[in-house]
Amino acid sequence: MRPGDLFGFAGSALRGHRLRSTLSLLGVAIGVASVILLTSLGEGARLYVSGEFLALGSNLLIITPGKNETTGGMPVALPTPREISLDDVDALRRRMRGARHVAPLSLGEATAKVGDLVRTVGVGGTTAEFMPLRKIRLRMGRYLPAGDDDRGERVCVIGSRLQEELFPGRNPLGEALRLGEERFRVIGVMSPRGTSLGTDLDEVVHVPVSQALRLFDQRGVSQVMVELRSHEEIEAGKKRAVALLKERHDGVEDVTVVTQDAVLTSFNRILALLTAALAGIAAISLSVAGIGIMNVMIVSVSERTREIGLLKAVGVTAPQVLAAFLVEAALLSSAGGLLGVAVGVGGTRLVQALYPSFPMEPPGWAVPSAAAVSLSVGLVFGVLPARRAARLDPVAALAGR
Amino acid sequence: MIELRGLTRVFEVGGRPVHALRGIDLAVPDGEYLSVMGPSGSGKSTLLNLLGCLDRPTSGSYRLDGRDVSELDDLEMSRIRRHKIGFVFQAFHMVPRLTAKGNVELPMVFAGVPPEERSRRSEAALSSVGLHERMDHRPDQLSGGERQRAAIARAMVMGPSLLLADEPTGNLDSVSGGEVIALLEAMNAGGLTLVVVTHDAVLGARARRQIRMADGAVVEERRAPAGPLSSPARAAR
Numbered sequence: 001m002r003p004g005d006l007f008g009f010a011g012s013a014l015r016g017h018r019l020r021s022t023l024s025l026l027g028v029a030i031g032v033a034s035v036i037l038l039t040s041l042g043e044g045a046r047l048y049v050s051g052e053f054l055a056l057g058s059n060l061l062i063i064t065p066g067k068n069e070t071t072g073g074m075p076v077a078l079p080t081p082r083e084i085s086l087d088d089v090d091a092l093r094r095r096m097r098g099a100r101h102v103a104p105l106s107l108g109e110a111t112a113k114v115g116d117l118v119r120t121v122g123v124g125g126t127t128a129e130f131m132p133l134r135k136i137r138l139r140m141g142r143y144l145p146a147g148d149d150d151r152g153e154r155v156c157v158i159g160s161r162l163q164e165e166l167f168p169g170r171n172p173l174g175e176a177l178r179l180g181e182e183r184f185r186v187i188g189v190m191s192p193r194g195t196s197l198g199t200d201l202d203e204v205v206h207v208p209v210s211q212a213l214r215l216f217d218q219r220g221v222s223q224v225m226v227e228l229r230s231h232e233e234i235e236a237g238k239k240r241a242v243a244l245l246k247e248r249h250d251g252v253e254d255v256t257v258v259t260q261d262a263v264l265t266s267f268n269r270i271l272a273l274l275t276a277a278l279a280g281i282a283a284i285s286l287s288v289a290g291i292g293i294m295n296v297m298i299v300s301v302s303e304r305t306r307e308i309g310l311l312k313a314v315g316v317t318a319p320q321v322l323a324a325f326l327v328e329a330a331l332l333s334s335a336g337g338l339l340g341v342a343v344g345v346g347g348t349r350l351v352q353a354l355y356p357s358f359p360m361e362p363p364g365w366a367v368p369s370a371a372a373v374s375l376s377v378g379l380v381f382g383v384l385p386a387r388r389a390a391r392l393d394p395v396a397a398l399a400g401r
Numbered sequence: 402m403i404e405l406r407g408l409t410r411v412f413e414v415g416g417r418p419v420h421a422l423r424g425i426d427l428a429v430p431d432g433e434y435l436s437v438m439g440p441s442g443s444g445k446s447t448l449l450n451l452l453g454c455l456d457r458p459t460s461g462s463y464r465l466d467g468r469d470v471s472e473l474d475d476l477e478m479s480r481i482r483r484h485k486i487g488f489v490f491q492a493f494h495m496v497p498r499l500t501a502k503g504n505v506e507l508p509m510v511f512a513g514v515p516p517e518e519r520s521r522r523s524e525a526a527l528s529s530v531g532l533h534e535r536m537d538h539r540p541d542q543l544s545g546g547e548r549q550r551a552a553i554a555r556a557m558v559m560g561p562s563l564l565l566a567d568e569p570t571g572n573l574d575s576v577s578g579g580e581v582i583a584l585l586e587a588m589n590a591g592g593l594t595l596v597v598v599t600h601d602a603v604l605g606a607r608a609r610r611q612i613r614m615a616d617g618a619v620v621e622e623r624r625a626p627a628g629p630l631s632s633p634a635r636a637a638r
Contacts, residue, residue, distance in 0.1 A: 005510045016498035310494040313455060314508035314555070315483020317476050394455045398494065 001320055010328035017300065024289070024296040025336040028377065031286035032340025032370045033347065036362050038282045040348040042275030044360035046268060051359065053264045060133075061226040061237055062258045063092075063245070082254050083220020084245070086149045086209065091248055092224060093129075096240055098233045103130040104149070104221040106212040112205060113178040114166040121162060122204045123179060125212020125221070133227050136201070139163070141173045141188030144208055152208020157188040161202040179205065180215055234259050275363065283373070289336065290377040297329050297385035308389050309397030322390035329382025330375055337374025341367055403429035403452065403563070403594070408461035408471075410447050421447040423617040424461065429596070429610075431562065434589045436608035437598045444617040446567060449598045453486050453565045454478045466562070483512055487556030489585070491568035493548040495540035501527060501551040502536040508559050526554035530584055546577025553584050564588055566597045570604060582607070 014021045065084045086104065093102040106125035111118060128146040130136070136143065143157055156177060163172050172186045184207060193201040209221060228237045238257045246253045301308070311321060345367065351360045408425040411418045421444045429435055437445045450456040451463060454470055463471045470481060495504050505523040514522070527536045530550040540548055549569060556564060566585055570578030582604065589595040599605050606625065613621035 001511050001513045002515075005513075005516075009510060012498055012503075306492075306494060307496050310490075310496065311507070311511070312479070313453070313482060313488045313494075314511070315479050315481075315486075315559070316508075316511040317479040319476075320511050395450045398455075398490065 001323075006320075006323060006327050007331070009324055010331055013300070013304070013324075013328050014331060017303075020296050020299070021332060024292045025332055025339065027289035027292040028286070028333045028336025028374050029339035029343060031282065031289040031377075032337050032374050033344040034285050035279055035282035035370045035373075036341065036344025036366050037347050038278035039275050039366040040344075040351075040360045040362040042271060042278045043363040043366075044358055046271035046275065047359040047361065049267050049271060050264055053260050053267070058260050058264075059228040059231045059234055059237075060260050061228065061234070061241060062260075063224040063226065063241055064222070064256050064258070065220060065254065066256060067254050082249050082252065083218070084224055084255065085220050086213075088245060088248055089209075089221065089224055090149060092226060092241065092244060096226065096237070096244060098228050098230075098237050098240070099226050100229050101129045101133040101225075101227040103127050103133050103225050104209050105130070105223050105225060106209050106216065106218060107222040108212065108216040108218075110179045110205075110215060112162070112166065114175070117166050119162075119165065121179075122199065123212055123215065124199075124204055124206045125209040125215075126206055127209055130206070130225070133225055136193075137191040139189040139191045140171075141186070143188050144206060145187075149208075150210050152210040154182060154184045154211060155187045155208070156184040157190060157206040158186055159190050159200070159202040159204045160192040161200075162205065163189045177205070179207070182211070182215060184211075234261060279366070286373060286377060290333070290381040293329055293333055293378055294381040294384060296332070297325060297382055298388070300328070301325065301385045301389045304389075305392065305397050306400050308392050309394050309399070312392070312394035313398060318390040321392075322386045325386035325389045326379060326382045329386065330378040333378025333381075334371070334375045337371050337377075340374065341371055344370070402431055402464075402466055403427070404462075404464040406462045406464075408448075408451065408458045408463060410444075410451060410456070411459045420617050422451070422458070425619060427612070427619065429594060431594055432589070432592050433594050433596075434586070434607075434609045435594075435596045436605040436611045437596065437614060438600060438602065438605040438611065439614035439620075440600060443614040445598045445614050447617075448614070449565055449567055449596065452563070452596060453488060454481050483508065483559060485561050485563055487553075487559070487561040487564045489549070489552055489556050489564065489566040489569045491571040493540070493545070493552050493572070495543075495548050495552065497540050500537050500539055501532055501543060501547075501554075504540070504551055505536075505555045505558050508555065512559065522558055523554070526558045527551065529557070530554045544577065545573050546580055549573060549577070549581045550584060553581070553588070557588060561593070563594045563596070566595070568599055568601075569597065570599075570601070578604075 063084065065082065089102060089104045092099065103126050108123050109120055110123045112121045126144065127149055128144050131143040139160055144155065145153070158172065158177070166177065167175060172189060175186050176183050177186055190201060213219070226237065226241060228234060238259060241257055242253060242255060245255045308321060345362065348360050348362055405425050405427040408422055409420065410422040411420050425448065437448060439445045451458055458471050461471070462469055465481065465485065470478070496507065499507065502523050505526055506519045509519045509522065524533065524536065527533050530553050532547060532550055532554065535543060535547055543551065564585065569581055569585065573581060585595055585597070597604065597608060605611055609625050611623050611625065612619050
């Protein structure tokens with residue numbers, strides 16, 4: 001028998017019960033479309049997060065005080081017997097090879113007051129180098145001045161939303177802002193950037209690091225960010241930073257260096273897991289669709305019992321009957337799969353058109369595997385009905401039994 | 402050439418054996434016109450199914466053209482049905498979604514005959530049963546007689562040597578039935594072995610050789626006197 005004829009025969013059988021075929025085909029299409037849409041969602045989240053990290057620079061080291069054995073995760077300031085002092089930061093800046101920028105960051109919260117307006121803000125104490133390091137853009141004014149870390153002026157750079165809230169309709173440059181009991185002069189406003197790495201840069205006040213330490217009564221900084229000249233140096237840079245601080249801390253290794261790679265890897269792992277979980281949920285709907293196909297095929301076999309009897313009488317072999325019904329099921333499910341791919345891909349395009357900022361994209365494996373799975377759904381769930389057809393006794397089948 | 406020796410067929414019904422055929426001995430030479438008559442339950446349909454390789458005997462042997470076919474596996478039985486045997490059923494058994502031509506092509510489709518040849522042969526077969534004009538009609542657009550004629554074309558299209566007809570006029574009026582009988586007899590006249598199972602005594606009496614069955618055994622056999630047969634239309638009445 002010619003393959004084309006097999007498909008032709010199966011196709012004519014499907015056209016014979018159009019409504020039923022269409023409905024079970026839709027079941028597969030919905031399953032496949034949901035696999036693609038849900039995995040696109042997960043993959044989109046992953047891309048979004050890794051995009052955020054890449055914006056930070058992939059050759060960034062974050063050094064936090066305290067020995068921490070984690071390989072990834074957000075840098076967390078842990079209580080530690082020995083802080084990272086401003087002298088340590090200075091040593092890193094002067095002596096660490098391959099470092100392009102080194103910036104300390106001292107984090108805390110304070111009450112900000114401008115006239116009658118009061119609100120709690122996040123305060124980041126840092127230096128001029130933080131600007132190129134975090135690629136900060138300014139809406140107006142300038143960033144923190146360069147100079148001795150120990151002797152910062154009482155100036156501050158504020159986030160764009162703070163400007164809008166604390167200085168509504170006014171130019172904040174040169175105005176005073178109270179942080180706790182201290183008065184700071186506003187010298188710059190950052191451009192809107194949104195949340196990056198858990199910090200909303202639009203709602204933060206940056207002050208010279210020495211001022212922040214004084215404000216929060218801290219002796220050491222929360223973290224030090226080191227931007228290396230190249231991504232290739234990241235492992236070497238990590239070792240150098242640890243060695244340098246170990247030497248300065250009397251031979252005690254009491255810092256943790258986290259790279260963006262490590263953070264990114266763990267995020268990627270979590271989000272890939274999320275994508276897989278979503279794919280699993282969608283796969284359930286595919287298997288429901290498979291049962292739908294099985295049902296349709298079983299109905300088809302019992303409805304066409306006499307036809308199967310006739311086929312056997314004219315010399316069609318049992319394997320040919322099996323093949324004809326399997327092809328029928330496979331046609332049904334792969335047509336559904338194609339429709340589902342079209343709807344799924346179209347759906348992700350639509351979401352992208354509506355929300356361009358969210359990168360929703362089906363992962364590379366999703367479309368081919370959805371198509372392959374839909375085909376095999378037809379084959380797997382078609383086996384039982386097809387075998388039932390192939391095994392029919394010709395005499396009984398001709399009698400419609 | 403059909404040779405049956407001690408052919409029996411026992412069914413299990415409700416755990417009890419039912420003897421549908423009890424040791425049939427029969428030889429049918431090529432080109433024979435044989436009718437099998439008898440009341441329902443006499444075993445005539447079981448005999449026809451065995452002759453058509455749709456079923457296997459419980460014991461005894463069936464030699465078709467010198468080959469013992471009672472022990473063949475399913476695939477070989479299919480092959481014999483495909484190439485040697487044509488069936489005509491009381492209920493026509495047309496595939497409803499296919500045209501008359503599509504139905505006639507069906508055995509060739511599964512036998513791997515190329516499309517052009519299929520088309521040519523099916524049109525020739527339909528012409529030979531007088532349905533050339535109606536070949537693109539679906540079964541529900543054809544009369545009963547036309548359907549049965551298309552079924553005969555389908556039975557003939559693979560060039561079988563044995564034509565088995567099970568109550569071929571059972572669902573037809575006398576005029577259509579007469580046409581169908583005329584066609585079957587014309588095929589027989591062309592050299593084909595024709596076996597007609599019927600409980601219609603008039604139809605059965607047209608065959609050159611007639612056997613009567615009762616209770617799973619051949620109880621009577623006779624040969625029609627030589628001479629011109631009466632017209633088919635009258636016979637089917």
